[in-house]
Amino acid sequence: MPGTTEASYAEAVRLVLGELPDLPHVPEVPGRGVWASMTGRGLAVLDGLAADLQPAGWRLTDVSGVDHRRARSLLAQDLDTVEELAQDYAGAFKTQVAGPWTLAATVEKPRGDKLLSDHGARRELAQALAEGVRLHLADLQRRLRGVDRWIVQVDEPALAAVVDGQVPTASGYGRHRSVDLPEASAHLEWVVTAITEAGGEAWVHSCAPRTPWSLIVDTGVAGLSADLSMLGPEDLDTFAEVLESGRTAALGIVPSTDPEAAPTDARLTERVLRWLDMLGLDPGSVGDSLVITPTCGLAGATPGWSRDALRLGSAVAGHL
Template sequence: MTGVVGPGLWPGEDILPAQLEIFEDLSQSPTGVTAAPFLAELPERAAWATRIGRTLAVLEEVPYELGPHGWKLADRGGRDRERAQSLLTQDLEAFAIAGTGFDGPITIDLTGPWTLAAQLYLARGDRALTDFGAVGDLALSLAQGTSGLVANLHSQLPGAHITIHLHEHLIGQIAAGVLPTFSGYSRIPAVPGPTLVQHLKPLVETIKSSSARVAVNVGDAWVGIAPVVHSEADALVMDFGRSDSWNERGWELIARVVERGTHLWLGLPAPQVSQCSGPNLKNLADTLLVPWHRMGLEPSRLADTVITQSAVAARDLYHQGSTAARGSIATLKRVAEHIAERAAQ
């Protein structure tokens, strides 16, 4: 069935009420649509509660701390690591309480190894991305930690079907070699596709071996499609713009992805809203349906797609408060229902 996944990002500072809202909104869905509650990310609490802070808390045996310029590796674990791990524990407890008795799909958002290495600094140096040995260590630690996270979730929510949603939104910049060094006077060399796969694929394999699915989010970077497919992730996640934007070469790649059996998740833009008729659901659905028709893809394959929000739309809704965030989930479910109807034709 056509799916709906929330954005991960959520307004507020109290995790349990947020999770109760999310399960209430995503435990039920229209006919032909499957909705997946998610572990909320509440950045208002502090840097330790952001997605990168949560991902660092998942790592096994890697010390880190907050520095003047953001997160960095450390010689030993300290207070920042303890705070990040404490918040993750609280979040998982709230998630289990809100999802008591739940039977269905859930998603957990984490930062992928390449984007993590691009945002994390070495203890005494530049971005971790400049040291492929450090990248490998991070990927291995993330694989081990995520496997433990999945086992924890299976024990607390035995009826849940888990998908780990890995965010690799910097993969395009990493592949293009445009990320600046710490000094800003030069650029970090481009990372070739096979090397991207080298550290992504073992993580995907480990997560899948722990009885979870893997979706990899490349933002709007078409260049990220091939590494995700070669990593054998279950789903490719991409952010899409307006329905009238068209990238023929990109959609040829997506068509091949769909035809080989990799699922497609679409991050939709914010809807156009009319005071009289509300959000323009047709325009949102056409973001997928128009290029799908142009590429000659079978309508029945639409049943394997998942609808979510683009990173830009998620940030905008986050700043508008929980009412707007919950309204967006209702909109996504209605768009998914329209797509599911097309899939059944």
């Protein structure tokens, strides 16, 4: 969500609770600084690993630096705000965390270069994330007693680049070797399993092209979340399988930044209906498994459009 101040976080919580009564979420407001960014948030959740902020970005260290401690403190403060404003909420609730491969592609080893370059380091990171997510979900369950369905969205925008060997090296002149698909699947599966064992429901989100959705489905996730315009013909069978099995497909169709001309809810509804027709699915039979979302995060939107985008998504969901 957009915003640059601490007050904007409380505003974001009130907005999602007011506009998304059926599926609110723990907002992220990355405009407040690197401690609130997707990577900073992910590192704040890790269990047993320390980090610090270097000129080149986040790096694992032996002892947590001041920025890592600040990221953890900010997460705790934000959860206090969510607990205060949503204390009477009952129903489904969603939170999200950066996935193991996106973190491995953005965080550096203690001596530099991405964790992605070290087989042991990326394994350790994925295991620390799995345990951290387990503890994070337990904390949320304790704070919001009325929630009967917890959804944890694992954000993996870098997964496609990881498996395609497109992540730049530190010098920028080369690319890290592609990760074998069995390993890519296993690390993601550890996180998915931890969420499930903790009583949550794991969804994986990516708004990047060429995301290996068939690989993701095999990890046992309960839902897929994608920018609809980024899905190719090869993804149709995967999403059809997910919907037919009663799992969730969260379709990103609402612009995530202010459009020159806002689409109408009727136009967006028709777009989803055409897509379902391509899959050979009846909206009446899969409607309970569909979620309508912005194409990606709303952090780059104006506050006015972020509110309009949520309302537009709700309207389309209602029509469907």
